[in-house]
Amino acid sequence: MLFYVDPGSGVPIFRQLMDQVRTHVAGGVLKPGDEMPSIRSLSVPLGVNPMTISKAYNLLVHEGVLERRPGLPLVVAEHDAGDLADRRREQLRASLAPAAQMAYRMGVEPLEAEALFRELLAAAAAEEDE
Amino acid sequence: MLFYVDPGSGVPIFRQLMDQVRTHVAGGVLKPGDEMPSIRSLSVPLGVNPMTISKAYNLLVHEGVLERRPGLPLVVAEHDAGDLADRRREQLRASLAPAAQMAYRMGVEPLEAEALFRELLAAAAAEEDE
Amino acid sequence: MLFYVDPGSGVPIFRQLMDQVRTHVAGGVLKPGDEMPSIRSLSVPLGVNPMTISKAYNLLVHEGVLERRPGLPLVVAEHDAGDLADRRREQLRASLAPAAQMAYRMGVEPLEAEALFRELLAAAAAEEDE
Amino acid sequence: MLFYVDPGSGVPIFRQLMDQVRTHVAGGVLKPGDEMPSIRSLSVPLGVNPMTISKAYNLLVHEGVLERRPGLPLVVAEHDAGDLADRRREQLRASLAPAAQMAYRMGVEPLEAEALFRELLAAAAAEEDE
DNA sequence: GTGGTCTAGACCACG
DNA sequence: GTGGTCTAGACCACC
Numbered sequence: 001m002l003f004y005v006d007p008g009s010g011v012p013i014f015r016q017l018m019d020q021v022r023t024h025v026a027g028g029v030l031k032p033g034d035e036m037p038s039i040r041s042l043s044v045p046l047g048v049n050p051m052t053i054s055k056a057y058n059l060l061v062h063e064g065v066l067e068r069r070p071g072l073p074l075v076v077a078e079h080d081a082g083d084l085a086d087r088r089r090e091q092l093r094a095s096l097a098p099a100a101q102m103a104y105r106m107g108v109e110p111l112e113a114e115a116l117f118r119e120l121l122a123a124a125a126a127e128e129d130e
Numbered sequence: 131m132l133f134y135v136d137p138g139s140g141v142p143i144f145r146q147l148m149d150q151v152r153t154h155v156a157g158g159v160l161k162p163g164d165e166m167p168s169i170r171s172l173s174v175p176l177g178v179n180p181m182t183i184s185k186a187y188n189l190l191v192h193e194g195v196l197e198r199r200p201g202l203p204l205v206v207a208e209h210d211a212g213d214l215a216d217r218r219r220e221q222l223r224a225s226l227a228p229a230a231q232m233a234y235r236m237g238v239e240p241l242e243a244e245a246l247f248r249e250l251l252a253a254a255a256a257e258e259d260e
Numbered sequence: 261m262l263f264y265v266d267p268g269s270g271v272p273i274f275r276q277l278m279d280q281v282r283t284h285v286a287g288g289v290l291k292p293g294d295e296m297p298s299i300r301s302l303s304v305p306l307g308v309n310p311m312t313i314s315k316a317y318n319l320l321v322h323e324g325v326l327e328r329r330p331g332l333p334l335v336v337a338e339h340d341a342g343d344l345a346d347r348r349r350e351q352l353r354a355s356l357a358p359a360a361q362m363a364y365r366m367g368v369e370p371l372e373a374e375a376l377f378r379e380l381l382a383a384a385a386a387e388e389d390e
Numbered sequence: 391m392l393f394y395v396d397p398g399s400g401v402p403i404f405r406q407l408m409d410q411v412r413t414h415v416a417g418g419v420l421k422p423g424d425e426m427p428s429i430r431s432l433s434v435p436l437g438v439n440p441m442t443i444s445k446a447y448n449l450l451v452h453e454g455v456l457e458r459r460p461g462l463p464l465v466v467a468e469h470d471a472g473d474l475a476d477r478r479r480e481q482l483r484a485s486l487a488p489a490a491q492m493a494y495r496m497g498v499e500p501l502e503a504e505a506l507f508r509e510l511l512a513a514a515a516a517e518e519d520e
Numbered sequence: 521g522t523g524g525t526c527t528a529g530a531c532c533a534c535g
Numbered sequence: 536g537t538g539g540t541c542t543a544g545a546c547c548a549c550c
Binding site: 279282283286348349351352353355356357358359360361362363364365366367368370373374376377378380381382383384385 | 493
Binding site: 397402403404438439441442445459460461462 | 543549
């Protein structure tokens with residue numbers, strides 16, 4: 001299953017889904033032209049209301065990540081390859097920037113913050129490889 | 131003025147205030163025993179509802195950052211340095227972990243991710259020094 | 261090819277087809293008695309579901325633009341000129357009325373609104389002639 | 391009452407509301423900084439579900455027409471005055487363009503189409519003056 | 521008081 | 536089958 005949801009995370013479900021779609025598109029798991037799973041087919045296993053998924057998909061269409069074809073499944077929008085690396089970097093930057101600011105504001109030494117991040121990167125790789 | 135507020139930032143105002151107090155405490159601008167500005171003296175120039183400031187102060191008291199002395203202004207609490215360092219590290223880890231996972235899922239090289247983070251740390255320091 | 265289709269335009273495909281048939285009839289490209297292309301011969305090159313084309317044809321029969329002859333291809337219907345002119349005028353009025361109200365409500369000078377409309381009429385003519 | 395809704399018009403309610411807000415902003419009825427009527431206060435007299443109004447407001451925030459301040463009413467966003475005339479023109483153009491294309495496609499004489507529009511502009515002015 | 525989110529369930533348009 | 540829209544009603548965060 002490409003998607004999962006944590007209802008207790010505080011992050012709105014529709015936003016969790018949007019982030020995962022964007023991540024998968026940026027990571028090449030979802031390629032331009034690929035059909036997205038239908039709202040209903042996602043709704044059942046995730047235990048999420050169809051409207052919530054619809055909302056996420058809708059906003060992604062608005063953003064240009066997905067494309068609508070009336071009556072047919074949504075597809076990943078075309079975007080030139082050069083975009084891909086940029087997108088990835090942009091995604092990651094958006095995710096890291098608040099942490100960097102927090103580190104600065106809390107007076108954590110840059111080197112210590114980097115060490116922590118390095119440790120977490122290794123942990124993520126290890127965890128997924130289980 | 132020690133504090134400022136951006137209503138359009140998406141971050142709740144009481145949280146912006148809490149962050150700034152923590153920053154100033156961590157950075158030594160506010161030292162243990164210092165008196166906090168009164169709710170009214172902040173409310174007027176910031177254009178913020180007094181209840182919002184009160185909420186921020188209350189939560190900081192609850193966190194142990196501030197101390198209440200009935201009938202007198204709030205003061206910055208005593209704190210032993212070890213505690214603070216641990217808490218800081220924990221907060222930072224919570225903020226960095228999702229970014230690390232995203233980097234892994236998107237297939238970004240760890241070294242590239244670290245470089246980006248380093249850049250953002252420098253940017254945060256530079257920006258705040260303006 | 262007399263017809264084309266843009267799935268991403270927001271306009272339903274069957275409606276795009278209907279509009280193009282009406283255009284060609286009004287413009288004399290399709291004359292009364294002319295045979296329409298078969299559903300299959302349109303479906304394949306356009307990449308459109310045959311049911312969609314069938315739907316467009318059916319509605320045009322219902323409107324009296326096309327005529328069905330059992331077992332034979334659809335043909336463009338006979339039409340007396342007066343009828344068509346009235347219907348055209350009525351359709352156009354329905355399309356222009358909301359724009360006129362909007363112009364009034366926004367306080368746009370009638371002369372300015374007319375000038376804009378004139379410009380758009382010229383643009384439409386130029387664009388289609390490409 | 392600034393807003394009204396026609397549930398039977400075929401146009402989605404949330405879109406009707408968006409159009410009216412945009413029209414009023416473009417027409418200067420709603421000025422930057424003005425507070426929008428609250429979702430609930432609109433919901434009752436219009437007989438429309440709060441979520442529907444919320445959706446319209448939401449999209450307008452996304453478009454930059456409205457601004458969000460957590461816990462407070464939505465306000466009309468700032469936009470420099472030069473924008474205003476442009477916006478009006480753009481609004482009107484978006485509304486007139488399909489009609490112009492329809493006139494062309496139906497083979498209506500430009501002069502006849504203009505005459506019809508002129509008549510409708512006069513009618514709109516007369517009707518509202520009742 | 522404000523808006524944001526989610527659920528449950530219905531109906532419609534499109535292919 | 537697909538997604539789009541709307542309703543009714545609940546809960547939450549923020550000011």
